[in-house]
Amino acid sequence: MFEVVSNDVLAPALHRMVVRAPRVAASRKPGQFVIVRSAPGEERIPLTIGDADNAAGTITLFIQAIGASTRTIVAIPAGGFLRDVAGPLGLPTHIEQWGRVACIGGGVGTAVLYPLAKALAEAGNDVTTIIGGRSEAYIILKDELSAFSREVLVTTEDGSVGRKGFVTAELSDLMADPATSPRAVFAIGPVPMMRAVAELTRPRGITTIVSLNPIMIDGTGMCGGCRVLVGGEPRFACVDGPEFDGHQVDFENLFDRLSTYRSHEAADCKLNRQVQP
Amino acid sequence: MTTPMTTKERLAIDRVRMPELAAAIRSTNFEEVNRGLGHDGALREAQRCIQCKNRQCVAGCPVGVSIPEFIGLLAENDLAGAARILQRDNALPAVCGRVCPQETQCEAKCVRGIKGEAVAIGYLERFVADWAMANAAQLGAETPPPPTGKRVAVVGCGPAGLTAAGELARAGHNVVIFEALHDTGGVLRYGIPEFRLPKEIIDVEVGRLRALGVTIECNVIIGKTLTLAQLRREFDAVFIANGAGLPTMLNIPGENLKGVYSANEYLTRVNLMGAGRQADASTPIIRGRNVAVIGGGNTAMDCVRTARRLGAERAMIVYRRSEAEMPARIEEIKHAKEEGVEFLMLTAPVAILSKGDGWAASLRCQRMELGEPDASGRRKPVPVEGAQYDIPADVVVNAVGTGANPLLTATAPDLALNKWGNIVADGSGLTNLEGVFAGGDIVRGGATVILAMGDGKLAAAAMSGFLA
Numbered sequence: 200m201f202e203v204v205s206n207d208v209l210a211p212a213l214h215r216m217v218v219r220a221p222r223v224a225a226s227r228k229p230g231q232f233v234i235v236r237s238a239p240g241e242e243r244i245p246l247t248i249g250d251a252d253n254a255a256g257t258i259t260l261f262i263q264a265i266g267a268s269t270r271t272i273v274a275i276p277a278g279g280f281l282r283d284v285a286g287p288l289g290l291p292t293h294i295e296q297w298g299r300v301a302c303i304g305g306g307v308g309t310a311v312l313y314p315l316a317k318a319l320a321e322a323g324n325d326v327t328t329i330i331g332g333r334s335e336a337y338i339i340l341k342d343e344l345s346a347f348s349r350e351v352l353v354t355t356e357d358g359s360v361g362r363k364g365f366v367t368a369e370l371s372d373l374m375a376d377p378a379t380s381p382r383a384v385f386a387i388g389p390v391p392m393m394r395a396v397a398e399l400t401r402p403r404g405i406t407t408i409v410s411l412n413p414i415m416i417d418g419t420g421m422c423g424g425c426r427v428l429v430g431g432e433p434r435f436a437c438v439d440g441p442e443f444d445g446h447q448v449d450f451e452n453l454f455d456r457l458s459t460y461r462s463h464e465a466a467d468c469k470l471n472r473q474v475q476p
Numbered sequence: 477m478t479t480p481m482t483t484k485e486r487l488a489i490d491r492v493r494m495p496e497l498a499a500a501i502r503s504t505n506f507e508e509v510n511r512g513l514g515h516d517g518a519l520r521e522a523q524r525c526i527q528c529k530n531r532q533c534v535a536g537c538p539v540g541v542s543i544p545e546f547i548g549l550l551a552e553n554d555l556a557g558a559a560r561i562l563q564r565d566n567a568l569p570a571v572c573g574r575v576c577p578q579e580t581q582c583e584a585k586c587v588r589g590i591k592g593e594a595v596a597i598g599y600l601e602r603f604v605a606d607w608a609m610a611n612a613a614q615l616g617a618e619t620p621p622p623p624t625g626k627r628v629a630v631v632g633c634g635p636a637g638l639t640a641a642g643e644l645a646r647a648g649h650n651v652v653i654f655e656a657l658h659d660t661g662g663v664l665r666y667g668i669p670e671f672r673l674p675k676e677i678i679d680v681e682v683g684r685l686r687a688l689g690v691t692i693e694c695n696v697i698i699g700k701t702l703t704l705a706q707l708r709r710e711f712d713a714v715f716i717a718n719g720a721g722l723p724t725m726l727n728i729p730g731e732n733l734k735g736v737y738s739a740n741e742y743l744t745r746v747n748l749m750g751a752g753r754q755a756d757a758s759t760p761i762i763r764g765r766n767v768a769v770i771g772g773g774n775t776a777m778d779c780v781r782t783a784r785r786l787g788a789e790r791a792m793i794v795y796r797r798s799e800a801e802m803p804a805r806i807e808e809i810k811h812a813k814e815e816g817v818e819f820l821m822l823t824a825p826v827a828i829l830s831k832g833d834g835w836a837a838s839l840r841c842q843r844m845e846l847g848e849p850d851a852s853g854r855r856k857p858v859p860v861e862g863a864q865y866d867i868p869a870d871v872v873v874n875a876v877g878t879g880a881n882p883l884l885t886a887t888a889p890d891l892a893l894n895k896w897g898n899i900v901a902d903g904s905g906l907t908n909l910e911g912v913f914a915g916g917d918i919v920r921g922g923a924t925v926i927l928a929m930g931d932g933k934l935a936a937a938a939m940s941g942f943l944a
Binding site: 284424449456 | 656657658666694695696697700701702721722723725731732734735737738740741744745749750754756757758759760762834881882883
């Protein structure tokens, strides 16, 4: 049992949860994730570790409540417990001295981006951060990211804050000026966003790292459900990733596989039975 | 028994038949197929054992169960005595009585099999183990020996780890098992379906180990949460039995279509997570109408029989050799056939095809024929030129095997591995690192429950020697 120390709402349906998991807190590195199961009978859900406090023995998780299982997790109040937290899983982010880098986050991806961007800044990189969301309410962690970013650029689809449009517009502008063009780009967010960023940087050959979120069960390489095509080869996001070279990832296949259990008539589970009359 | 039976009388008894749930009923649910012998049937079967002196059956058992001894007591209706022998020799008798391939081990060596049928040792083991579970109070709790003060870490809560833990605890060591998943049992829980091994049996056997003082910590991934180096600092010895957990890909087009599973994923969803099986399970599974399972081992049989229970109209085994070469147990093949599973032999998968919607729709197959024997001694399948055809398959399960999981070994650079990534261990399970032992599939690269248990038993003895 893993105690929920705090649980607050950052944006619509987006929670920040601090969980007591001392072993994970002690061994995690940026880019890694945990598998969480809220209670017996519930799904195993992979969640990126947003931050950790080794002294307090806690980790911070950012959870977007998009399905029945994630809604069950965020419904657990401070003082409550998660049945299982296993990790840290996946390979840590490869951090090196790139010089000028752009860190791009979309929606909940911004929370996943945060530890990575922080680690890049701590390693001496010059970090420009671009964050995007549907509207102002979905723009998260701006102040936290500002603490170590040269600049935090904001885009919203409705223009309610920052520039109206998508993160790629800001990236395009950065790339247009040799003085601001990044040597490496880290993009984490919805699949279409990561694909758009990778397509933008591809002609210029700018190293582009993306963090993938396929369907997972065990998270230890055992089931292969999280396989993604990278450079035409099957790779397991849980043990070979979750970060991959964005120019090599088959985003279409990833996007397609993510829809496997989305209201498919043959998919049988409690989730589907609940919505059927 | 007042007067012992004569050998002639024993030889006159026919081998008992295992009562089974009818195929038409069982192929729609997950209830255990083999129902177990009744008391009278078990006693009569035990009387078939002629108690030969050279005990070939024991030599055929990877954990060396004192078979004639427990059967002898059973024949005299001393069930408690028989149970004590079994529990002393075998950490998981109720499991072994169900899933061991007795026909190639103890029963293959049984003298009675030379002219007739072997004693049904597996059925008897199961009978006694089930009796022991139901009559635990009568047997009384095992008294753990005086503590040695030594601490041992066991990595993995599957058959090898559980067996080693039991042996080590009975030797007085303080044992902690680290399990990566959220529940105990390893492959016994996530891999073997309920209809062959009910999950309560794992709970009871694990409970017996806990009563002996074994601690089990779930959600701890060695190589990630803790490293082997940390375990070596904190414990006096380590036994690594983290299993063969990395599916081998088919490397054919269409493998990433929706509806294509590895056997591990398919079975884990249903067995560990309860998908399609438990009303309260949140984990989904695609129930195919036409399910093609690729492979011919026990895992393939488990998948195809699971598919049938999930409602597949056609549940098919696709295997590139012929039935004679199939590695699956004869009983599993027989049960699968009774349940309506189709066997497409001399059939190799070439590609998984879609109708353009991202979902698997059919399996393109290549007709094979048997050629010269290969390195394994089995006749090598070779393609019949021009003989390709498609079979409908909206779910495809790849059950061709697994490789070594790299999570632990990737963070233990000093640990010697072979070219396949399996840990190198000697006959006693000792690795190249002092105090570090290994066994089961991480050493063998995909074998059986009982061989893993044999490794656990041997390694535990060697570890006690090391710790003395």
